[in-house]
Amino acid sequence: MATPPFLELTTRAREIFRLVVEEYLDTGVPVGSRTLAGGGALNLSPASIRSVLADLEKLGLLAAPHTSAGRLPTESGLRLFVDGMMQVAEPTREERAAIQSRLAEPGPIEAALEATSAILSDLSACAGVVMVPQREARLKQLSLVSIAERRVLAIMVGDDGAVENRIIELAAPVQAAALEEASNYITAHLAGRTLAEAGMAMRTDIASGRSALDAASHDLIERGIAVWSEDAARRPVLIVRGQANLLDESAVSDLERVRSLLDDLENKQSVADLLDMARDARATRIFIGSENRLFALSGSSVIASPYRDREGRVIGVVGVIGPTRLNYARVVPMVDFTARSLGRSLDKFIG
Known part of the structure; x- marks a missing residue:
């Protein structure tokens, strides 16, 4: 009906x-x-x-x-x-201060995203969720260090300050000179580019004869970029905090619903797909119970809002997951305020 x-x-x-x-x-x-x-x-x-x-x-x-x-x-x-019919209640001064102070804490971009998920969970008494910005990493520096005859440690630094170490398996031993040449080339010529842009630029330079890279150095760079790209594709796209908040008094009489909800939360890719539906929304989206297939069995609600960079481009989604008996009037504006605050705080990383 x-x-x-x-x-x-x-x-x-x-x-x-x-x-x-x-x-x-x-x-x-x-x-x-x-x-x-x-x-x-x-x-x-x-x-x-x-x-x-x-x-x-x-x-x-x-x-x-x-x-x-x-x-x-x-x-x-x-x-x-x-x-x-709902009359929303804007976040209190204390709630706004708590959100802003947590996001202002120093640290890498991952810390800001973790803080967002945690503070939303604390304030809403739900599970807080943040979809990591879907953007390609930009290179800042890469160092290659030999750790065995055919194994190289790639130490890669992104423009957001994130440092990652990856092992590269080689088909044949490589001289230290090739490692140094490849490291210097990436830092000097490919810094500031995305991984896809860096690979294309390197191949263009070699094809046009502008690069003096030898075959060994070329192979090292190709492998290094490929390893980082592959790892980024597998990286979890969602941060979830506060699942314990979902175990409220009603959980005792409805353990099957809670078990279903916790199982759903384990499927982070499906949760991310659901949150992705809010990326194009102009305002906060609310999914109630069976309005979304993922949480239909557990009868849960999702409140999600996109967060944007300084140019207004959507770079991720933040929200909460909880029972349908939510204080929507309080939580909806809280999610909206958090999304706007997160977007502003991330300017220092992605500006």
């Missing part, structure tokens, strides 16, 4: 529906007519409220887990609430 537009509900139905959703999101307990009548916000009898609740249930916006129980919002009801 299609969710009715917000304006098709009567004023009374909208108010009762809003109160049910807000009470449920706050307590996690189905909401009954006596609770609503006793709250003082409605000048209606329990019988009148029950009639409206029944109508909202017929519309597919509320559900009753048991015959004698109160009502709770369905996924369709939560979607209607989020899109048409």
Whole structure:
């Protein structure tokens, strides 16, 4: 059944529906007519409220887990609430300060991404997730050091300050002079280029006769660039922190749902694919329960927002994963603020 537009509900139905959703999101307990009548916000009898609740249930916006129980919002009801009724609460001064101070801490780009995932987890009581910027590394320096007759250690430094060590297996021994020549060539001629650009530039120089590299040095550079490129392609694209937050009181009575959720989180590529759907969004995206296939069984929600560089280009996605009973009004603007803060903090690495 299609969710009715917000304006098709009567004023009374909208108010009762809003109160049910807000009470449920706050307590996690189905909401009954006596609770609503006793709250003082409605000048209606329990019988009148029950009639409206029944109508909202017929519309597919509320559900009753048991015959004698109160009502709770369905996924369709939560979607209607989020899109048409929710009043967002901007992050508090303390929350903004906490986010900004964590992102201002010195360290490599990985530390900023780790901090983002951790602070979102802490503040939202959910699992915080950050998709690593999908960009090609740019070379700054490369050193090649012989560690065995046919093995070379490649020490590679990216323009973001990241240092990586890789072992290169050689088909035949190489002289120390070739190692030095290859190291000097990359640093002098290929610095500032992506791996693909560096490989193309080197091959162009050799083909045109502008390079004095001998065959051994050429092979070393090709192998070094290939090793780094291959490793980058295999690198995890997602940082997840705070899975323990998902083990709340409801987990005791619904262990299968939590087990399903934790299994889903282990599949980082699938989570990254889901977050990638938010890359083209102008604002924060909200996926509720079965709206995404990945978390359909666990009944979880995802709130995600793209973060951008100083030129407005999307370079990654940040968000939280938690139960559908989230404080959307608080978490949505928090994710949005974190995404904007992260984009600004990464300027020092990718500017």
